[in-house]
Amino acid sequence: MTKFSETQLTEFNRLVARYPEGKQKSALLPVLHLAQDSFGGWLSSETMDYVAELLRIAPIEVYEVATFYSMYNLKPVGKYMFEVCQTGPCMLRGSDDIVAYIGEKLSIKPGETTADGLFTLKTVECLGACGYAPMMQLGKHYREHLTKEKVDAIIDECRKTAAANN
């Protein structure tokens, strides 16, 4: 069942309280982030309907927003999502090679997830780290000044954490 826990509900209430009375819809973006983090890293129709109910808005208002913004995943994704920037400034510093290297190493193309469900490779547009290119986003944080060696180390690190958590 898709339902927020007590602590998640407290956070939900904190988010809604930031806006004027009757403007609870304003909390939609942060609440969707909360829902995505709470329910497996993606937004199912069920999750979105639940958010609509909590915010007392029509489900379509949630779908419209969830599909507009690129950070909401509408399908399940790998446990570790490598979002590699490919826009001009990163391209100038070799982001294409990094994307190719990751793809080769994990045997996936951009947009795909490894068979074990551990890694997803995604190409994205500028993330505001152009001076530290090439770079990628991994979870909440950025990994910058990427080299092949760094990519190797990151993949190892992910595999280790995944193994430790199992």
Next chain:
Amino acid sequence: MSEQPLFKVTIDNITIEVPAGTTILNAARKIGGDVAPPAMCYYSKLQGSGGKCRTCLVEVSKGSEKDPRPMPKLVASCRTTVMDGMEVKNITSPKVLDARAGVVEFLLLNHPLDCPVCDQAGECHLQDLSYEHGKEGTRYEFQRRTFKKHNIGPYIQLHMTRCILCYRCVFVADQLTAKREHGILDRGDHSEIATMIEKSLESDFIGNVIDVCPVGALTDKTFRFKNRVWFLKPMDAHRDCPTCSGKVTLWNRGDEVFRVTARKDEWGEVENTEDGKPAWICNTCRFEKKQTSDWVIEGPRMISRQSVISQGHYAGNIGMHKPNETFSAVHGGRQPKLMMDIHTASEVNKPNIELSLINGPAHSTDFNSKKD
């Protein structure tokens, strides 16, 4: 209400006075004819509509009497209000015609051009627009956009590839129905009209999305492929309806009602009833009442002479509504272009096919050239 001051505005060299707060587009519509810019997204009866398609761009060559500076960019006439002494150029501005040709090209870029099999053919604003402003052929050499097919219920057919994202149907759902079930998903050139989980559109008034859709993206499923509009006789009719005004246009062939729509004015918008409210019609009137006996027939519908629909039946003077012809006045006597002859544009409308010889309702396959 207090007296609204009147503003003088000159559009394509014709000066009129309109109440303050009037948009350039509505002022131009008062002049009428070709001075009125084409509007693919604005709909005067839908609050908040307009500004998106950019077909109605005009040049403001003089801002107002007080501040005569021209506006630096072309403006959307549907969302720009007039100022006293404003001077506007629409069809007299080469800049406008150039930009508009660009907009039309953009709108047609991903359009399937499947007019021969489209129910909207003959009433499609994009068809009219491309005929008047478009260029021959396309410079677009890439594959057109495709979408996953969505079934949105038993009454309304959605052809997403034809949608121009005018948002009119979204405003209808917002303003006419209790709960909006459909909207625009995704963004940019992948935006589409849909409900995430294929929810049927259930609301008494949702059928009006068909009447506001400027293209054939939303059509009447109960009518689909049964007939081409220009073979039908539009008749004004009414019934005593508990839900809506009951004032409609019936589209008949013989005694058979093929389709029921709201009554539309010369701008293709739903007409107002006497009380000044738009005569939206309910789903029951639109989809369920398909017997002539359900209706009190008032008489033939007046159809703008520029529409291809008028070609079909009232070729004489009956029911013909003469549009204001100002074009020649501002354009050195040049006559408006002819109305579109659908036979040259469409595969399926062979003049040699006589509708009355077809048994039962005509289907698009009846017009297929292979059967000639």
Next chain:
Amino acid sequence: MGVKLLLEKAHVEGIRSYEVYRREGGYRSVEKAIKTMGPEAIVEEVKKSGLRGRGGAGFPAGMKWSFIAKPEGVPRHLVCNADESEPGTFKDRYLMEFIPHLLIEGLIVSSFALGSNNTYIYIRGEYAWIVDILEQAIGEAKANGFLGKNILGSGFDCEIHVQRGAGAYICGEETALIESLEGKRGNPRIKPPFPAIQGVWQRPTVVNNVETLAAVVPIINMGGEEYAKIGVGKSTGTKLMSACGNINKPGVYEIDMTISVEEFIYSDEYCGGIANGKRLKACIPGGSSVPILPANLLLKTAKGETRYMNYESLSDGGFATGSMMGSGGFIVLDEDQCVVKNTYTFARFYRHESCGQCSPCREGTGWMEKLLYRLEKGQGKSSDIDLLWDIQRKIEGNTICPLGDAAAWPVAAAIRHFRDEFEWHVTHAAEAQTRNFGLAHYADPIHVPTTV
């Protein structure tokens, strides 16, 4: 060393914490503003400073503040634009990450000046960890009486909330940002009405960039007139530049706007020269949407004068031979970079980020991307170049919001200055797949017509 007003203390150990920030003189401007000045006096000071919006458009901040409507009984809001998504720009992130209290301090003073009791920071969703940094700083400021009820006994209440976006460049456009803040799709609004009259929740709203609001702190501390003495002409104060691309020292630099472009690129204080000993080919000096310039037009104007790092000099020559300061995203291309490819990535970016509301931008950006892709891959025709020109011309100025222009300008400028590189991709299609066009004549001294 140029004057540093914003980043002077950014590297003091522990400056992220309230104690250190306060010890270094932080929050003085709040005390000064609230205790000795009124809202009008603050607006006046900002006007005198000549501060121009640092988000890209360069609109005078004080003037913007004076436009805000003040209807009786209707709350007003200040919204800080921290959406920073223009390729090449990462200065706001730097400021928020390393010296968050500076932004909070600027926000408190500005909120007081505008009468905003609930102020929002709209931050791009990807900067997730910075949300925590900002919320920590807000908590500390509140615990020390600079936020919350009755700030410094003035009777003024103020809360700052951090709202996270979710991945959409368009939400940097102020009306799209407002829509997004209301929990909607980031579709820019059709103006008028302007935010100063009807912004968030239809209330009067001012939207300002992070750097703009942070600059209010030194303006209040030193006085608007003193601030205006730094810089040159209408480019007053200091500006944060995000330098990236093929340079030795990419990063964020605070400059006073009197240095030359050449000094900025080559001096060790800033970019430290072109990486790997290569030569400079081209530069986009103000973020992806401003016109690209070849090396020769970058360092000198068409009149043969030295080009400086300020609003006026960077735009000297208009679009024909100049560019813009924009958001200060300084992207440098070395001699081995391909302008066609770079332009393609920008076109892809704008297609990806178009909200899709208006037809020229929705359809035109995708068309330009496809044509540029084909040209870059050596599959284009020479007529594609003219077609691109025609498409960008039909987008520019005909859209709801400036994203359309932002998509059109880079394509136009690339064709204007690098047409032979585009043509080479058609005439030497196979070769173009194995090597780059190189520096060619793009750094050659330009002929300056002598006028009498």
